[in-house]
Amino acid sequence: MKQVDFLVIGSGLAGLTFALKVAEAEPDKQVMVITKAVENEANSHYAQGGVAAVTNFRLDSFEKHIEDTLIAGSYLCDPQVVELVVKEGAQRVQDLIKLGVPFDKTQEGELDLGLEGGHSAPRILHFKDTTGAAILSVLLEKAKHQPNIEILTHLFALDLLVSGDHDKVCQGAYTLDTASKSLLTIQASVTVLATGGSCQVYSSTTNPLVATGDGVAMAYRAGADVRDMEFIQFHPTSLYNPGKSPAFLITEALRGAGAVLRNARYQKEFMYDYDERGPLAPRDVVARSIHHEMKKHGDDFVYIDARHLGDQKLKDHFPNIVRTCKQLGYDLTTDLLPVVPAAHYFCGGIHADTQGRTSIANLYACGECAHTGLHGANRLASNSLLEALVFGYRAAEDSLEQFDRITSQTGRLADVTQAASTPVEAQWVADQTGILKSIMGKYAGIVRNENELLQAQKQLLAISSKTEAVYVRSYPTQSLCELRNLLTVAQLIIRDALQRKESVGLHYME
Numbered sequence: 001m002k003q004v005d006f007l008v009i010g011s012g013l014a015g016l017t018f019a020l021k022v023a024e025a026e027p028d029k030q031v032m033v034i035t036k037a038v039e040n041e042a043n044s045h046y047a048q049g050g051v052a053a054v055t056n057f058r059l060d061s062f063e064k065h066i067e068d069t070l071i072a073g074s075y076l077c078d079p080q081v082v083e084l085v086v087k088e089g090a091q092r093v094q095d096l097i098k099l100g101v102p103f104d105k106t107q108e109g110e111l112d113l114g115l116e117g118g119h120s121a122p123r124i125l126h127f128k129d130t131t132g133a134a135i136l137s138v139l140l141e142k143a144k145h146q147p148n149i150e151i152l153t154h155l156f157a158l159d160l161l162v163s164g165d166h167d168k169v170c171q172g173a174y175t176l177d178t179a180s181k182s183l184l185t186i187q188a189s190v191t192v193l194a195t196g197g198s199c200q201v202y203s204s205t206t207n208p209l210v211a212t213g214d215g216v217a218m219a220y221r222a223g224a225d226v227r228d229m230e231f232i233q234f235h236p237t238s239l240y241n242p243g244k245s246p247a248f249l250i251t252e253a254l255r256g257a258g259a260v261l262r263n264a265r266y267q268k269e270f271m272y273d274y275d276e277r278g279p280l281a282p283r284d285v286v287a288r289s290i291h292h293e294m295k296k297h298g299d300d301f302v303y304i305d306a307r308h309l310g311d312q313k314l315k316d317h318f319p320n321i322v323r324t325c326k327q328l329g330y331d332l333t334t335d336l337l338p339v340v341p342a343a344h345y346f347c348g349g350i351h352a353d354t355q356g357r358t359s360i361a362n363l364y365a366c367g368e369c370a371h372t373g374l375h376g377a378n379r380l381a382s383n384s385l386l387e388a389l390v391f392g393y394r395a396a397e398d399s400l401e402q403f404d405r406i407t408s409q410t411g412r413l414a415d416v417t418q419a420a421s422t423p424v425e426a427q428w429v430a431d432q433t434g435i436l437k438s439i440m441g442k443y444a445g446i447v448r449n450e451n452e453l454l455q456a457q458k459q460l461l462a463i464s465s466k467t468e469a470v471y472v473r474s475y476p477t478q479s480l481c482e483l484r485n486l487l488t489v490a491q492l493i494i495r496d497a498l499q500r501k502e503s504v505g506l507h508y509m510e
């Protein structure tokens with residue numbers, strides 16, 4: 001058993017923002033950040049396009065960013081949350097600049113602001129097309145030099161340590177050291193879920209393998225309020241490369257820079273047939289238009305055409321895409337690139353209030369695993385890094401304020417013991433995970449209907465019952481626990497999709 005003041009589960013942008021803020025404010029308190037893989041294996045590392053924030057008040061305003069966010073979210077966002085994220089987000093990106101994140105600048109030395117779908121002004125701060133990696137490496141470096149932060153890798157959070165029946169209190173987490181295969185109980189005054197996304201519930205996804213919805217599933221098992229799981233953003237353009245997970249993302253900024261979409265059959269530019277905003281329509285509109293266009297012609301993909309942007313512009317602004325595509329045999333200046341929509345972002349999750357507090361005392365949630373009310377029925381592009389920054393910071397502020405009250409509540413706990421010892425067959429877990437993903441892709445993807453959702457519900461219940469039976473008699477492995485978590489996430493998606501009868505935002509019912 002270990003005891004710390006703050007336990008942060010997840011080393012992405014939300015988790016590190018929280019950890020740095022509390023550690024700097026309280027140098028005598030111990031902050032432990034755990035992550036199930038290596039430190040930077042997180043959705044945050046893969047973010048390409050950038051962070052949306054109002055920094056140029058000649059071209060932009062808070063009001064415009066607020067309105068764009070509300071429109072993208074079909075006005076199902078919480079307006080108070082939208083306002084605070086937009087306004088405080090502008091300060092949080094200034095913090096990043098002060099820390100040394102090298103956002104791209106124009107020749108005149110101003111921030112080079114990108115334009116993305118749904119934004120009425122250029123406001124995306126970026127570093128080439130590897131913005132997330134640039135931010136995360138600066139934060140990780142800082143965290144490693146902060147004496148009271150300990151970062152433990154390959155430590156998988158299994159479940160939250162929660163006491164109380166009605167007034168539940170979180171006191172840490174049970175974890176599995178995946179290298180030594182030993183169990184470890186971590187008792188903490190404050191626990192933060194910053195476990196990122198859940199899109200590995202689909203086989204076609206841009207999310208790395210770690211995005212298995214563990215935080216959402218753990219919180220749900222512990223009795224937390226989980227909301228809006230039906231709103232899943234499918235990124236319109238991931239590279240068509242069957243069998244490869246995660247799918248390589250072709251950033252929206254490429255369309256912002258002028259690339260267009262053509263159908264595979266006739267190479268016809270089709271987006272204006274669906275929406276007057278053409279290739280810069282919001283992501284859900286573009287993803288559904290592609291889905292329609294593929295279905296209409298029986299094609300497996302559509303093309304993105306960036307040939308006219310020119311070699312220099314492509315290399316300057318999209319070096320990562322140019323390089324990766326080249327390795328796969330595509331030259332963006334001469335070739336059309338085959339693309340398909342892929343599951344990309346979860347708007348729903350563990351409900352958290354404006355301070356990041358969940359419905360369980362002393363448990364905070366921030367970043368992609370949280371539902372704060374910012375996104376409503378759809379996320380405006382590049383608002384998620386912003387949300388992770390703002391809520392990581394807010395949760396830290398609140399937990400610092402609450403700390404003395406929290407510590408007086410916590411008592412010593414029993415250590416975790418493992419009764420079951422039967423090893424689980426890895427192949428069985430892989431097979432069930434494959435079946436789960438194919439059910440979700442077939443029945444609960446971009447376009448849904450009630451019959452298919454019910455069908456999915458039935459099939460998921462069957463796999464879930466089998467998995468629970470295996471789980472209780474087996475020694476936990478990471479893949480078995482992830483399967484269990486993905487099943488919980490999948491069932492929550494179906495639950496919420498069935499409850500919302502009308503099509504709105506990312507939830508489209510036939």
Ligand SMILES: Cc1cc2nc3c(=O)[nH]c(=O)nc-3n(C[C@H](O)[C@H](O)[C@H](O)COP(=O)(O)OP(=O)(O)OC[C@H]3O[C@@H](n4cnc5c(N)ncnc54)[C@H](O)[C@@H]3O)c2cc1C
Pocket residue numbers: 009010011012013014015034035036037039041042043044045046047048049050051052131132155156157158194195196197206207208210214215249344345366367368369381382383384385386388
């Ligand atoms: C390809 C791609 C491109 C994107 N581009 C953009 C963009 O341009 N702009 C934008 O705003 N957003 C973008 N996003 C979304 C954005 O990256 C994420 O929403 C955001 O980074 C989430 O940050 P986070 O800190 O909440 O989670 P993450 O960065 O995903 O971090 C989660 C952490 O939790 C850990 N973890 C998970 N489960 C466990 C467990 N059981 N035990 C221990 N550790 C665990 C993971 O290992 C990881 O360290 C993109 C996403 C992807 C995948």
